Amino acid sequence: METTLVLQVMIGGLLLGSVYALIAAGLDVIYGVMEVINFAHGEFIMISMYVSYWLFVLYGMDPLISLAIAPLICFIIGVIFQKLVIERVLGAPIFIQTFATFGLLILLQNAAMFLWKEDFRSTGVSYGTIAVGDISIGIPRLISSIGCLVMVGALYVFFSKTKLGMALRATSEKRDVAKLMGVNVSHMYLLAFGIGTMCAGVAGVFISTFYYIYPTVGSVFILMAFIICVLGGMGNLLGALAGGLIIGEVEVLSAFFIGPQWKEVVAMIIFVIILLLKPSGLLGGRK
Amino acid sequence: MIVEVPGKISKLSSPKYYFALILVIITALLPLALNPFQVHVLVLVYLYAILAESWNIIGGYAGQGSFLNAAFFGITAYASSLLFILYGLSPWIGMFVGAFFSVLLALGAGYLCFRFGLKGHFFFLASIGITVAIQRVFINWYWPVNGDLVGGAYGIWVPVIKGDSFYHFQFRGKLPYYYIALAMLLAELYIAYRIQNSKFGYYFNAIRDDEDAAESLGVNTLKYKIIAFAISAALTAPAGTFYAQYFLFIDPFTVLTDMLSIEMVVVAVVGGMGTIFGPVIGAMILQPMMEYVRAFLGARRGLDLIITGFIIIVIATLRPRGFIKWFEDGYNYVVKQLPTMHLGGERKHVHSGS
Numbered sequence: 001m002e003t004t005l006v007l008q009v010m011i012g013g014l015l016l017g018s019v020y021a022l023i024a025a026g027l028d029v030i031y032g033v034m035e036v037i038n039f040a041h042g043e044f045i046m047i048s049m050y051v052s053y054w055l056f057v058l059y060g061m062d063p064l065i066s067l068a069i070a071p072l073i074c075f076i077i078g079v080i081f082q083k084l085v086i087e088r089v090l091g092a093p094i095f096i097q098t099f100a101t102f103g104l105l106i107l108l109q110n111a112a113m114f115l116w117k118e119d120f121r122s123t124g125v126s127y128g129t130i131a132v133g134d135i136s137i138g139i140p141r142l143i144s145s146i147g148c149l150v151m152v153g154a155l156y157v158f159f160s161k162t163k164l165g166m167a168l169r170a171t172s173e174k175r176d177v178a179k180l181m182g183v184n185v186s187h188m189y190l191l192a193f194g195i196g197t198m199c200a201g202v203a204g205v206f207i208s209t210f211y212y213i214y215p216t217v218g219s220v221f222i223l224m225a226f227i228i229c230v231l232g233g234m235g236n237l238l239g240a241l242a243g244g245l246i247i248g249e250v251e252v253l254s255a256f257f258i259g260p261q262w263k264e265v266v267a268m269i270i271f272v273i274i275l276l277l278k279p280s281g282l283l284g285g286r287k
Numbered sequence: 288m289i290v291e292v293p294g295k296i297s298k299l300s301s302p303k304y305y306f307a308l309i310l311v312i313i314t315a316l317l318p319l320a321l322n323p324f325q326v327h328v329l330v331l332v333y334l335y336a337i338l339a340e341s342w343n344i345i346g347g348y349a350g351q352g353s354f355l356n357a358a359f360f361g362i363t364a365y366a367s368s369l370l371f372i373l374y375g376l377s378p379w380i381g382m383f384v385g386a387f388f389s390v391l392l393a394l395g396a397g398y399l400c401f402r403f404g405l406k407g408h409f410f411f412l413a414s415i416g417i418t419v420a421i422q423r424v425f426i427n428w429y430w431p432v433n434g435d436l437v438g439g440a441y442g443i444w445v446p447v448i449k450g451d452s453f454y455h456f457q458f459r460g461k462l463p464y465y466y467i468a469l470a471m472l473l474a475e476l477y478i479a480y481r482i483q484n485s486k487f488g489y490y491f492n493a494i495r496d497d498e499d500a501a502e503s504l505g506v507n508t509l510k511y512k513i514i515a516f517a518i519s520a521a522l523t524a525p526a527g528t529f530y531a532q533y534f535l536f537i538d539p540f541t542v543l544t545d546m547l548s549i550e551m552v553v554v555a556v557v558g559g560m561g562t563i564f565g566p567v568i569g570a571m572i573l574q575p576m577m578e579y580v581r582a583f584l585g586a587r588r589g590l591d592l593i594i595t596g597f598i599i600i601v602i603a604t605l606r607p608r609g610f611i612k613w614f615e616d617g618y619n620y621v622v623k624q625l626p627t628m629h630l631g632g633e634r635k636h637v638h639s640g641s
Binding site: 031035084088089092094095098099102103105106107108109111112114215227230234262265267268269271275 | 346350352399400403405407408409411412413415416417419420423424426427549552553556560588589590591592593595596597598599600601602603604607608
């Protein structure tokens, strides 16, 4: 019975880890192309969760249908922010861009607090569970996990196979050379920030099917996403995937065996150990 | 307020120095003319200036964006409060114990991160992770006091002493706190000034501007980054004890949160990173603004911080190098108007300068 329980927990870790992977992948895209850390990433998850929630409550739309809407909203906000703010400060000292995203974090989080109060909300959709032997898996989590993995895969294909993806990669490698080759660098930056925030949007819609929705919900996911990014080597999509799955497992196993309040501490210890063994991240950083 | 501590008395004849002294005197007399709320706002200004000033050593001078400074602050707040509760030790002594642990943490975390070449944003993120891990430890750590458990998620109430006591770092009024904060700030400014004009300062700046170049010129970058981190930790510590004794309540969600580190960065950047007076100016601009916005718009939670967030974005976009330049220009302008002082001379007009 004990082994079944552990197995159940570990499957939960994989499901959670793939959601983490998508969030971290979004951060990686932005960092990889522009070397900016989007601190407001968690807030885009939150926005997307609220969009999904309100569409469900007001119009009865299934959260999975809002997959077509919420990520788009995140994409647009991301592009606007890039155009109005980040683009102007790309030449400034290293922390300024990141500093601007703090401002966005505080702005968005408190706008949500102002508009919708601190109540915990939930879409309350119930897709039921499926059972494999003694192990039962919540369908929302399963769908989320598969959806996030598909999205990470799509990103990978986009960056390695399509012309636009290659242009983005070229921009991240050598901005001036890419410019000479006829790549519109400023458009690439807009696109990169938009794709990054869209990843958060997609993850947010999925999370809204099984998690509470409240203004500071982003901070629950963002810390682990930061750890995953450094763990996997910043700007590396496969690293994000591997790191996401590892941290997902670490989180659920430590919550199960030690206690849920210690999961961040355990994740940090694992993180430090991996840093000691392989400083450039699991799959090696590009830079 | 731009204040420069003169080295020698003879320098005082130049307006550059005696004007600084005038500003210090005005600052010292200021609370006598203000109401308690305004004094409270000024105490917060000094507190944030101290925090941003110490962050500035590692973040502004050495160019390593640390998020661990909130941990130094919180650890010292906890150390002095707990030693006071458990052993009746004076918070002043606890302050040094806290500073000791903070420096140890800085040495350990600094070695771990810098030894393995975590640079720029990587160090940023790693230090956030460590801070949150420390916060979680304190959320789950309880201490037995007279059969009760204190600490953990409930936080700690510092026991109130009857009357004023310098030994116990507790006063009824706000004035003593005002002068302690001002003294701490002036001491930190002096230390920052000495560091910037020493070998250390040049090494720190060299590392910030181009680490590889500094390394190739023979600067032991690992060593000096860790030293900068340790200095930053030691300078953050007094603010932790001050906070605990001023508010008499601490919990992991207020003194150990990574938001506190964000605030330090924000204050330093708004004023001007890597300059001595930048953090002070940042605190002077931001803190009163936030307090008054809160006082005017406090009706519904969130509105004050929406405005703060917006202002941060605007400042980052339009003035990424901070407001220090305006204040320097203003100071120099006033100094130019002032004559060289002759001993025994009298001046009628005193410019407040800010």
